[in-house]
Amino acid sequence: MSSNSTLSVDNKAVDLAVKEGTIGPSVIDISKLYGQTGMFTYDPGFTSTASCESKITYIDGDKGVLLYRGYPIDQLAEHGDFLETCYLLLYGELPTAAQKADFDYRVTRHTMVHDQMNRFFTGFRRDAHPMAIMVACVGALSAFYHDSTDISDPHQRMVASMRMIAKMPTLAAMAYKYHVGQPFVYPQNDLDYTSNFLRMCFAVPAEEYKVNPVLSRALDRIFILHADHEQNASTSTVRLAGSSGANPFACIAAGIACLWGPAHGGANEAALKMLEEIGTPDKIPMYIAKAKDKNDPFRLMGFGHRVYKNYDPRARIMQKTTHEVLSELGIKDDPLLDVAMELEQIALKDDYFVEKKLYPNIDFYSGITLKAMGFPTSMFTVLFALARTVGWIAQWSEMIEDPSQRIGRPRQLYTGSPERDYVTVAQRG
Ligand code: SDX
Secondary structure: EEEEEEEOOOEEEEEEEOOOOOOOOEOOOOHHHHHHHOOOOOHHOOOOOOOOOOEEEEEOOOOOOOEEEEHHHHHHHHHHHHHHHHHHHHHHOOHHHHHHHHHHHHOOOOOOOOOOOOHHHHHOOOOHHHHHHHHHHHHHHHHOOOOOOOOOOOHHHHHHHHHHHHHHHHHHHHHHEEEEEEEOOOOOOOOOHHHHHHHHHHOOOEEEEOOOOOHHHHHHHHHHHHOOOOOOHHHHHHHHHHOOOOHHHHHHHHHHHHHHHOOOHHHHHHHHHHHHHHHHHHHHHHHHHHHHOOOOOOOOOOOOOOOOOOOOHHHHHHHHHHHHHHHOOOOOOOHHHHHHHHHHHHHHHHHHHHHHOOOEOHHHHHHHHHHHHHHHHHHHHHHHHHHHHHHHHHHHHHHHHOOOOOOOOOOOOOOOOOOOOOOOOHHOO
């Protein structure tokens, strides 16, 4: 459905179509604005800009609502599993039992990586950040899989998608094993997706490894929470990279690089380091003051969100999962959890955070859970990337299949020097 709006520029009325979505804000189509007015719109950080039309994920930031293909995140996290969520995000509907069995089978049969990938790892220092390794190795997948890089071929796009969803856990586990100096563990296809990943991370040749079903279920739920999130920075990076026709492995590597930033997916690692630095509840007021101080670059990591001006629905589920995991592991009082819960209580009553509508986001509690499971802090964003790969792929596929898709090429407001003539070095004084 569309209607019209009128913009007055230099006393000239410009008609702009308004397009309505299924739910959520309508958009003003400004694609003809430059041609009609000779002017660009200006929106650094894209706070008021819709970059595309999408049917995948919907967020209502004021109400704290997150829907994957219309299904509320809490229902999917409660009743579904990660591979079912992958199917939903990719194909738009929940799978039938037969479709799910076929999808699980296809993903499982792509879990191994080319054995020469092992040599990539030996080139890194042991203390290399696992995210640096992931950016390199995922980008390098295009060197091994030329048969699934032609983005104009739907079959090749499907194969590349399966390969990335299946191989991210294997590469992530290899990055972890390399980091801790243990031998790589090959995937075991009779295990479910997340149990397979836990075994590849924590099994050692010296003894039998039994997957803890409570921890596997908890991590699978954490993957569901991280699977997609509309047009966030890393998804927009993948879409922009993909709009040039770059191969899917290179696009996902670009998404991983963007996710690494502490303002985005790197916040889970930064939030845990912040909780460790605070250490005890009595130090919280000092850090709250730092977060509020305009002259102090410190921010409460895991707090605030560009879209959520209410509690991040994922953070609530994350907090519940944290308690489940700590109880399963017999961790009675985790000092980090004590600091986190006290910090949340204080911040949510503080005028600064209330006025700016700053609430805990998904990264606030995830680190405590992952650390309790045995992952080092440097692996937290790798796990975020593992889960978000399906979201990036679903959004990339939607863009490639959109007949109106063109290469993304934003413009600018130029405030640099006007044209001037070259001056030789002798004349420069
Ligand atoms: C993720 O986009 C997504 O969907 C991302 C994500 C996903 O699933 O893909 O949800 C995942 O990235 C979650 C966000 C993780 N990042 C952090 O937790 C880092 C800490 N948070 C902030 O850096 C910040 O809140 C952002 C980056 C998340 C949002 O930044 P915005 O929307 O650009 O907001 P802003 O920086 O303009 O902040 C608005 C005001 C500012 O004060 P004023 O200049 O208006 O006076 O709020 C303040 C900020 O200083 N503020 C904070 C704060 N976050 C914002 N002050 C203290 N601590 C904070 N955490």
